[in-house]
Amino acid sequence: MESRIERLCVERGLKMTGQRRVIARVLSDAADHPDVEELYRRAAALDSRISIATVYRTVRLFEEKGILERRDFGGGRARYEPTEDGHHYHLIDVGSGKVVEFQDAEHEVLMHTVANRLGFELVSLRLELFGRRLEPVQPGRAPRKPRRDAGDPQPSSDRVSA
């Protein structure tokens, strides 16, 4: 079955090879922000006739076509996620590496204001929060001792609106 990303590729007139179809599917199925290595692993699991060079090329092509967005959460490797409608930002859990997405209209406005005040038109911005999980404090209950939660070493993400 045709994946969401594959549909976008066709719309934009990309030649659909087997490799691109597989990568499109992997991306469509991804709920996280995988790096190229990880995409390659997942793609190769579906079809082993894929080289990592192709993943690099494809991911770059998709980005140029506006299908994908490249992220840099530190750590030296680029990470990718399908382009979405509204802008959102990322909070990286320093404990587990998990990525939480959030939106913040107020912030957006503020940054435009700041840029203008400095004599600039805001073209784009990069915002990443790095945070440590907070033990939820229940009213009327003593907070429990924080558990050592190693978290999974693989990057993944939940989607949250704040």
Add this chain to the structure above:
Amino acid sequence: MESRIERLCVERGLKMTGQRRVIARVLSDAADHPDVEELYRRAAALDSRISIATVYRTVRLFEEKGILERRDFGGGRARYEPTEDGHHYHLIDVGSGKVVEFQDAEHEVLMHTVANRLGFELVSLRLELFGRRLEPVQPGRAPRKPRRDAGDPQPSSDRVSA
């Protein structure tokens, strides 16, 4: 004469070699956000018995000691600036590559709030604005046609408070 950064090095008990003294001086004199290559160039101008490997090692050491802060403005190379008291952020002029610093207390508070709302304690954050120079609009005068201002290709920076 002993540079500001050199003083910090001594305070932190670093062994002061000739190379480190030169690099400390270059950093003390820098008003911008140089990358390692640039630091090396400036250091070598003062004392040619310096290798780029030493610059890399020194910059890393200084960062570990809290003397320097590493920045990533995109473009793949790390850039450095002396640690300062108050936090500040950077706006990169996409036209010239120049970096403008600014502060924004409101934003700081907002980001803490957002993190908390998501169940996290804010550990650190990364914020960079990318902007295009705005032609200053003078009241009562028609705006002039924007000049094609190539800007200098070398990165540099002004310090501004907004």
Add this chain to the structure above:
DNA sequence: ATATTTGCAAAGCGTTTGCACGGTT
């Protein structure tokens, strides 16, 4: 005197690319 730091060159890492082959339109 001894532990650290240095220069050099080689290696590492993520990413890109030249080339000949193979697949899509």
Add this chain to the structure above:
DNA sequence: AACCGTGCAAACGCTTTGCAAATAT
């Protein structure tokens, strides 16, 4: 058929590192 995409391996740009010589304390 013509063109574009692919795999492979080599190259790339930035950064780190092993080693033996040099240096700070």
